[in-house]
Amino acid sequence: MQLSMFFQHLANAISLGSLYSLVAIGYTMVYGILRLINFAHGDLLMLAAYIVYYARGMFHLPWPISIILAILLTAGTGILVERAAYRPLRDSPRTTILISAIGVSFLVENLGLVLFGGRPQPFPLPAVFDSGSAREIGGVRVENITFAIPVVTLVLLYVLLHIVHKTKTGMAMRAVARDFDTAGLMGVDVNRIVAITFAIGSALAAVGGIMWGMKFPQINPLMGMMPGMKCFIAAVFGGIGNIQGAVVGGFILGVAEIMIVAFLPSISGYRDAFAFVILIGTLLIRPTGLIGEKVAEKV
Amino acid sequence: MRKTKLVAIVLLLTLLLPLVQGCGPKAQTENGQGQEEPTPSEVHIGVYEPMTGASASGGQMTWEGIQLANEMHPEVLGLPVRLHLEDNKTDKTEAANAVTRLIDQKNVVAIIGSYGSSLSIAGGEVAKNKKIPVVGCSPTNPLVTQDNPYYFRVCFIDPFQGKVMAKYAYESLNAKTAVIIRNVQDDYAVGLANYFKEAFIQLTGNDKSVLAELEYNTGDQDFTAQLTQTASLAPDVVFAPGNYGDSALMIRQARTLKITAPFLGGDTWEAPEFIEIGKEDVEGATLSTHYSVQATGTDASREFVEAYKAKYGKDPNAFAALGYDAYLMILDAIKRANSIKPEDIRNALAETKDFKGVTGTITMDENRDANKSAVILQVKGGKFEYLTTVEPF
Numbered sequence: 001m002q003l004s005m006f007f008q009h010l011a012n013a014i015s016l017g018s019l020y021s022l023v024a025i026g027y028t029m030v031y032g033i034l035r036l037i038n039f040a041h042g043d044l045l046m047l048a049a050y051i052v053y054y055a056r057g058m059f060h061l062p063w064p065i066s067i068i069l070a071i072l073l074t075a076g077t078g079i080l081v082e083r084a085a086y087r088p089l090r091d092s093p094r095t096t097i098l099i100s101a102i103g104v105s106f107l108v109e110n111l112g113l114v115l116f117g118g119r120p121q122p123f124p125l126p127a128v129f130d131s132g133s134a135r136e137i138g139g140v141r142v143e144n145i146t147f148a149i150p151v152v153t154l155v156l157l158y159v160l161l162h163i164v165h166k167t168k169t170g171m172a173m174r175a176v177a178r179d180f181d182t183a184g185l186m187g188v189d190v191n192r193i194v195a196i197t198f199a200i201g202s203a204l205a206a207v208g209g210i211m212w213g214m215k216f217p218q219i220n221p222l223m224g225m226m227p228g229m230k231c232f233i234a235a236v237f238g239g240i241g242n243i244q245g246a247v248v249g250g251f252i253l254g255v256a257e258i259m260i261v262a263f264l265p266s267i268s269g270y271r272d273a274f275a276f277v278i279l280i281g282t283l284l285i286r287p288t289g290l291i292g293e294k295v296a297e298k299v
Numbered sequence: 300m301r302k303t304k305l306v307a308i309v310l311l312l313t314l315l316l317p318l319v320q321g322c323g324p325k326a327q328t329e330n331g332q333g334q335e336e337p338t339p340s341e342v343h344i345g346v347y348e349p350m351t352g353a354s355a356s357g358g359q360m361t362w363e364g365i366q367l368a369n370e371m372h373p374e375v376l377g378l379p380v381r382l383h384l385e386d387n388k389t390d391k392t393e394a395a396n397a398v399t400r401l402i403d404q405k406n407v408v409a410i411i412g413s414y415g416s417s418l419s420i421a422g423g424e425v426a427k428n429k430k431i432p433v434v435g436c437s438p439t440n441p442l443v444t445q446d447n448p449y450y451f452r453v454c455f456i457d458p459f460q461g462k463v464m465a466k467y468a469y470e471s472l473n474a475k476t477a478v479i480i481r482n483v484q485d486d487y488a489v490g491l492a493n494y495f496k497e498a499f500i501q502l503t504g505n506d507k508s509v510l511a512e513l514e515y516n517t518g519d520q521d522f523t524a525q526l527t528q529t530a531s532l533a534p535d536v537v538f539a540p541g542n543y544g545d546s547a548l549m550i551r552q553a554r555t556l557k558i559t560a561p562f563l564g565g566d567t568w569e570a571p572e573f574i575e576i577g578k579e580d581v582e583g584a585t586l587s588t589h590y591s592v593q594a595t596g597t598d599a600s601r602e603f604v605e606a607y608k609a610k611y612g613k614d615p616n617a618f619a620a621l622g623y624d625a626y627l628m629i630l631d632a633i634k635r636a637n638s639i640k641p642e643d644i645r646n647a648l649a650e651t652k653d654f655k656g657v658t659g660t661i662t663m664d665e666n667r668d669a670n671k672s673a674v675i676l677q678v679k680g681g682k683f684e685y686l687t688t689v690e691p692f
Contacts, residue, residue, distance in 0.1 A: 005531050008556070012523035118351030119359065120544045122575040132579075134555040141556050216520040217551070218544050218576045222352065226518050261524035268525065269483040269514040 004139035009262040010255075015146035015215070017254025022153045022211055023231035024238065024246035025160065026204030032241035033177045033197045035094065039101040040081055041205050042228020043108035046221060048074040048206035049123060049213040050116055056124040063126055071206040078202025079195050087191070090180075105228070112221030120220040123213035145214050152211060156204065157247055164243070169196060226272075233279045239289025248290060253278065342380045342639050344629060345401030347412040347422055352389025353517065353542050356570040357414035357618055361436050364622030365411055367603075367610055375630045376637065387413055391421040398422040402429045408639050409434070409632075411625045414618065415567075416440030416487040423450045432645040434629055436621035437566060437589065440490045444667040451648050451667040453624045453656060454589050455691075457487070457565075461494025463587045463673045463689045464538065464563050469502040472561060474535035476510050480525055480549065482541045483514045491540040491565050499538075510534050515545070522549040523556065530558050538563045543570040547577035554580040561585060569616055574681055585677045585686070589617040590658040593685035594674055600657040616683075617658070624656035 023045060030038045048070045055066035085104045089097045127133075133144045164170040172193045175183040184190045212227060213219055230253065238249025253275060261268040282289060346365055348358035362384060369382050383405040385397035394413060401407045402425070410426060410433040413419045419438035426433045427447045435443055435452035439460055444450045468474040477499055481492040496509050510532045513525040526549070529537060537553070537560050539546055550562050562581075566588040574581055592604055592614045603623055607615040615623075631654055632647035633639055654661040659671045675686040 002531065005527060008527045008530075009524060012521070012527065015523075016521050113351050118349075118355035120353070120356070120572050120576065122572070122578070132554075134557075136557075143555050216548055218520070218548055218572075220353070220355075220544075226520075258521075258524045262527065265511070265513060265525075265528065269516060271519070272516055 007138070007140045009258055011140050011142050011146060013255040013258035014251070015143070015149065015254075016258060017251035018150040018153050019208070019211060019215060019250075020227075020231050020234045020254050021247040021250030022149065022156065023205065023208035023227050024234040024250040025153070025156060025243055026201045026208060027231055028235040028238070028240055028243055028246040029160065029204065030197060030201040031235070032243070033173055034086075034194065036086065036097050037101060037232065037240075038198075038201065039098075039228065040104040040108055041201070042224030042226075042231070043105050043112070044074050044078060044081075044202050044205040044224070045209035045212060045227055046112060046219070046224035047077060047108065048209035049219045049223065050112070050221075051206075052210055052213065053121055053123060053219060067210060070210060071203045074206035074209070075199040075203040078198040078205070081202075082195060082198040087194070109221055109224070116221050118221065120218050123217040123219050125214060125217055129214050143215075145211075149211050149215065152207065153247065156207065157243065160200070160204075160243055163200070169193065173197060230275055233275050237278055237282050237289055239291040242289065242291050245289055245291035252290075339378065339639060342375055342378050342633065343383060343405055343407045344380055344626070345383045345385065345398075345405055345407035345410040345412075347385045347387050347394060347397040347401060347410065347418075348414055349389040349418060350384070350386035353544060354389040354415050354418075354567075356543060356572050357437070357567065358386075358389075360570070360616060360618040361412075361414050361622035363611060364436075364607070364615065364619030365626050367607055367619070368623040368626035370610070371606060372627065372630055375633045376639065378639070380630070383407060387418050387422065389415065389418070391417055394418040394421040395425050398425040398433075399429075402426070402431050407431065408641050409629045409644050411436065411622070411629065413438065415485075416443055416490070417485055419443045419450070420486060423447050426450065430645075431641045432629075432648055434625040434648065436625045437618055438487070439566065440486050441666075441668075442486065442490070448649075448667070449645055451628075451651075451663060453621055453628055453658065453661055453669050454566075455671045455673055456668050457491045458494045459691060460565055460587050460673060461491050461496075462498040462692070463675070464565070464585075465495050465498035465502055466689070467585065467587075467675055468499065468536045468538070468563060472536055475503055475505070476508055476532075476534045477536045477538055478510050478529045478532055478534040478560075479512045480522070480529065480537060480539040480541075481512065481514060482517060482519075482545065484517045485541065487565070487567065488540045492538065495538050495540075515541075517542075517545075519545065520548055522552050526553050526556050526558060529553070529560075530556050534560055536561050536563055540565040541567065543568050543573040544576060547573045547581055550577050550584060551580045566617060569618070569676065569683060574678060574683075577678075579681075581678050582680075583678060585675060586683075587673045587675050587689075589671070589673065590620045591617070591674045591676060591683075591685040594688055597655060597657075599655050603657040620657045624658050624661065627656065628654055628661065 027041050051070040051073050052066050055061045055069055081104050085100045089100055129145045134141050172188045175188055176193045234249040234253045235246045238245030260274055348361050350358050387394035387397045414437050416438040419435050427449050432449050437454050439457045441456050479492045482488040562584045564586045568586040569588045632644050636643040636647035651663045661669045670691055672688050672690045674688050676683040677686050
């Protein structure tokens with residue numbers, strides 16, 4: 001394999017991996033606080049993509065407003081989902097909430113089918129990210145979006161870590177993550193903190209959805225399913241509940257997926273299966289994931 | 300607490316309601332199969348198409364054509380024809396379920412569908428067991444009608460389509476080498492890719508003229524790894540049969556990676572979304588399909604085009620035309636059989652000869668396939684432009 005071709009594969013891999021990381025952060029953050037795998041995460045991602053699609057295509061709003069609107073509306077939906085589907089079950093066994101989460105996921109998907117229709121739609125792209133915008137660096141072709149996604153991921157990672165570790169709300173989040181009841185007794189408004197967690201998690205899903213749409217400009221109501229699965233795997237692989245772990249897990253998954261097609265083209269049809277093999281392997285060999293430790297501080 | 304329980308019970312009942320309704324017509328079927336046939340007041344024809352999911356566009360375009368045909372010809376043997384639509388959600392399991400529902404709950408005597416060969420193969424198995432004839436509009440894989448005496452189709456099949464595109468690549472584009480990128484989970488794409496490969500190797504006389512066969516899965520959105528490989532092989536053409544959405548994304552990524560080789564595909568590319576998603580990147584993409592408004596047509600096709608434009612305000616494409624033909628071919632069979640028993644309709648369908656359809660003259664061969672010409676279209680200026688018609692060879 002030529003060197004330039006290898007670097008091209010690497011550039012593709014980083015582009016895909018950073019996208020996985022971005023979505024995995026949101027997964028892991030909600031899990032860290034609530035011990036709940038929010039299966040509707042991928043569907044919130046879809047919702048955000050459609051909000052931008054309508055804001056741009058139907059109402060012709062400028063880009064910044066469309067993006068902010070998508071983030072706010074998705075965060076609001078996240079709070080609503082928590083209020084309606086998770087809060088009433090907070091004292092139930094964990095499996096019950098898990099099933100409720102799957103239910104929410106199906107509900108959002110099917111609502112999407114009813115409201116938006118089943119036909120795939122083209123996602124609007126700002127001119128900087130158009131396919132003609134690719135640059136050539138040392139024989140390697142890189143799209144502009146490939147530069148943008150890792151930057152967004154890292155900025156969000158920094159902001160998130162700052163919120164969790166440096167603010168009062170973050171301290172409350174960590175307290176809630178340790179123990180719901182005790183945190184409540186210490187004067188933490190648990191409901192408010194959980195709502196904030198969901199709002200932030202959903203806002204992250206929204207950013208993920210917008211980035212996903214810009215990288216793969218074809219959206220449909222079921223587009224959240226595969227990202228949901230893949231990024232869940234990335235989060236588990238990195239150590240679910242651990243934010244840095246999600247970033248690492250996403251990158252590794254992206255790189256692994258591209259390299260398997262690049263070096264073993266004969267089994268490229270099994271690319272998705274490979275992601276699930278990683279999941280099963282992680283759960284068998286190291287259930288806490290790469291970075292997650294049993295005693296690690298969650299979130 | 301009481302209130303919660305009440306709400307739960309109401310919700311449960313709402314969920315159960317469709318089940319109860321579903322049972323009604325089924326019970327009738329069982330009664331109806333007694334000694335005395337009840338006089339039917341309507342002819343029920345089922346339609347199963349992908350109205351949602353990855354192939355939604357194809358299913359919806361076909362459904363438009365079928366509805367139009369039903370509006371223009373709402374009666375047969377003096378009885379009104381009622382259409383029943385089931386969404387197969389671009390899912391093989393759902394396709395089988397949809398056919399079961401049509402037969403068991405809606406009492407249909409014939410079925411139309413489905414866009415997508417994989418879906419048709421799954422649905423056909425059920426129809427065969429229940430002995431209800433099905434007319435496929437656009438499933439082009441040979442396996443759809445093979446060993447299934449109840450499955451017919453109004454379109455050509457992939458061995459021909461593959462040959463048409465291989466010939467186009469070799470003769471019109473002067474291509475000596477090709478790379479194939481196909482969706483391994485899609486019977487249509489795998490089949491068509493194989494027929495293209497066979498024909499292309501035969502034309503070029505070089506076993507190695509197909510440089511690589513690369514694969515992807517349904518739902519994949521990132522094709523950069525396959526395309527990076529394609530770029531390093533520098534083929535004259537890339538043959539990439541697959542879903543319009545996946546293929547449009549693939550071609551975008553290919554142009555980003557500076558692959559300039561022309562992309563060729565099959566009839567599934569003909570959807571407005573292919574151009575909406577692919578934008579200027581799919582300019583020059585070339586595909587084979589069943590029908591074009593721009594090709595000179597018969598009286599039947601002119602009547603169809605005008606009615607379609609009046610109803611939907613746009614030009615019809617191949618799938619709408621095939622849906623229209625499938626409906627009319629069933630009506631024609633019912634008339635000739637002078638019966639609405641599924642078995643009689645099946646036998647009449649098998650004898651279809653020189654049926655004047657919008658997409659051409661249809662005669663069922665011994666495999667229940669239609670032997671028809673193909674048209675080649677190319678994306679130019681954001682539209683599918685007609686290039687040429689290829690007669691069966």
